[in-house]
Amino acid sequence: MAAVLVLAALPVWCQYPGQVTKTSKDAPELRAVAVLEWTGEQSHPKASRIVPVCVYDNGELQDGGIYLARPQPLALTSQVEYELQENGKPVGLFDIKNAGQQQGLWVGYGAWKPLPIPKPRPSMDEVARSRIVDDESDLPVLHRKHHADDSPAAGSGGSGPASSGPSPASDPDRPTLHRKDSSDSGANAGAEEPGAGSSSGASTASAPAPDSDKPTLHRRDSGDSTASSGGALPSDPDRPVLKKSKKKQPEEIAHTDSLPDFTDPDRPKLKRGKSAGDGLDLLPTLMGLPPEMRQAVAVSDAKSRPDHPWSFSWANPDDEAKMKSALEDIARDALGLKPPPAPPPAPRKTARKNPRPAPPVEPPSPAPLMDEQFRVFELAYGSGATLVLTARADGPVNQQRFVTLIAQPDLYGNVLVLLKSVADGARLDETPRMRLIDAVDAMADNRAELLFELRGATQRQFALYRVLRGQSEKLFVTSGGEFASGGRE
Numbered sequence: 001m002a003a004v005l006v007l008a009a010l011p012v013w014c015q016y017p018g019q020v021t022k023t024s025k026d027a028p029e030l031r032a033v034a035v036l037e038w039t040g041e042q043s044h045p046k047a048s049r050i051v052p053v054c055v056y057d058n059g060e061l062q063d064g065g066i067y068l069a070r071p072q073p074l075a076l077t078s079q080v081e082y083e084l085q086e087n088g089k090p091v092g093l094f095d096i097k098n099a100g101q102q103q104g105l106w107v108g109y110g111a112w113k114p115l116p117i118p119k120p121r122p123s124m125d126e127v128a129r130s131r132i133v134d135d136e137s138d139l140p141v142l143h144r145k146h147h148a149d150d151s152p153a154a155g156s157g158g159s160g161p162a163s164s165g166p167s168p169a170s171d172p173d174r175p176t177l178h179r180k181d182s183s184d185s186g187a188n189a190g191a192e193e194p195g196a197g198s199s200s201g202a203s204t205a206s207a208p209a210p211d212s213d214k215p216t217l218h219r220r221d222s223g224d225s226t227a228s229s230g231g232a233l234p235s236d237p238d239r240p241v242l243k244k245s246k247k248k249q250p251e252e253i254a255h256t257d258s259l260p261d262f263t264d265p266d267r268p269k270l271k272r273g274k275s276a277g278d279g280l281d282l283l284p285t286l287m288g289l290p291p292e293m294r295q296a297v298a299v300s301d302a303k304s305r306p307d308h309p310w311s312f313s314w315a316n317p318d319d320e321a322k323m324k325s326a327l328e329d330i331a332r333d334a335l336g337l338k339p340p341p342a343p344p345p346a347p348r349k350t351a352r353k354n355p356r357p358a359p360p361v362e363p364p365s366p367a368p369l370m371d372e373q374f375r376v377f378e379l380a381y382g383s384g385a386t387l388v389l390t391a392r393a394d395g396p397v398n399q400q401r402f403v404t405l406i407a408q409p410d411l412y413g414n415v416l417v418l419l420k421s422v423a424d425g426a427r428l429d430e431t432p433r434m435r436l437i438d439a440v441d442a443m444a445d446n447r448a449e450l451l452f453e454l455r456g457a458t459q460r461q462f463a464l465y466r467v468l469r470g471q472s473e474k475l476f477v478t479s480g481g482e483f484a485s486g487g488r489e
Helices: 002-009 124-130 317-335
Strands: 030-040 045-057 060-063 081-086 089-102 105-113 294-301 370-377 386-392 401-409 415-424 433-440 449-455 460-468 471-477
Touching (some): 030 081, 045 089, 045 460, 386 433, 415 433
Antiparallel strands (some): 030 294, 045 060, 081 294, 089 105, 386 401, 401 415, 433 449
16 A cells, blocks of 8 residues: 555656755845836837836745835836846846836836846966066056166165165256245245255355246245234235125925935835936836737846756657647647547448448648747756646637646656646636746746736736646736636646
8 A cells, every 4th residue: 555655646756846945044135026018129129118026025925016115116116127037048137217007007117228248258378468577568567667777776785775765866857846944035045955965064155046936835934924913915816715605595494305216214125226216217108918019027136146047958859849749739628629529430231342441531630729839947957847838729809718738747758737727718807818928036046936927808917836746836926906816727
């Protein structure tokens, strides 16, 4: 009996669970997930907007559309930078300029930017050449080179300037600053040149004649100050004067700050989060849900983290085609697109001795799946393949049917369906259509969740699904609709 229980549990544990929890030391400070929607080219969109999904704060997933909405949600604060991802790989940046509401839901508007180009690292040869010092080089240097014809400084012993003793010979044409002797007057006023003797027997005639036009720096004598004697200082008529204005300043009655400039000291910030300015910097451009609208995952994190692609590499490329064909058959069966089996042929009344074999009947071609999307993810390191297929049946809008499948291969190479959602176009507000956006690591635990858009006839929400241990669980659903319950088969 015990062996039977062990064998029955093997399909459940066939997928490696991967890393699920993280220690408190590595827990993220803040991490926001949003969906960028645009029309046109991705690098130059005609119209775009960003819809917040969730904010991971203090170990919990919060609704990004209403979390810390003072006045706008934290995830839509002006100048918050989002990183656009495709299958876990960064493809661009999106800076929020301002936020607004559309049909009662918060959305953000901003500008798309390409990823910064990293600077190329220098090669080993360039590093080695930069360390070579060439004394004969003509490149500028920050020190004075020593030449062979330079005379050694006095007291240095011919080996260069010493730490003590007179300074080396200076340029005779180099200007000098000296203090003017107040005792000298007239033509005898002057200062000794550096290096000149200071003995009492020196003749005053040997001193150079002072230049009357040469500017000198001297200390103002406090005894000559006219302020103490009450006299007026000689002023320059062209000298600007700073005077205190005698005009009476208007009395400030009240002072208020505009609401966007108000900052809460305890309010957390995402990457590049700053207070917004007054007014709308960018007007809304994308309205409604146009058919040509495209979507991508956007992540804003307070910390820089390494890239983690979620693509899965098949050991045998034929296995991917086999899994896709099996899921397509399940999707056609769920949509009612499989033709009914042909009735058996009626027996003939007369039998011949040598009956002719009936020609083989070719099976009908399978019905086409409209808007088919097939993705394969590796949601954690070594977790195996996770298959997602979404499609719809052709027909009028009210008669269309939509199917979404989440599956994994079992131990025998067959498809194990973890979730099957079928929606009818006439009752989308009861059972929404599940549209796959992408895989995203919402909690920075090196495990990705599947992000879906739950689109109804008049409302929509976003949901995160976690695939773990052979089960698919709805982990988080945004507010603003009635699709928060149910969803697993």
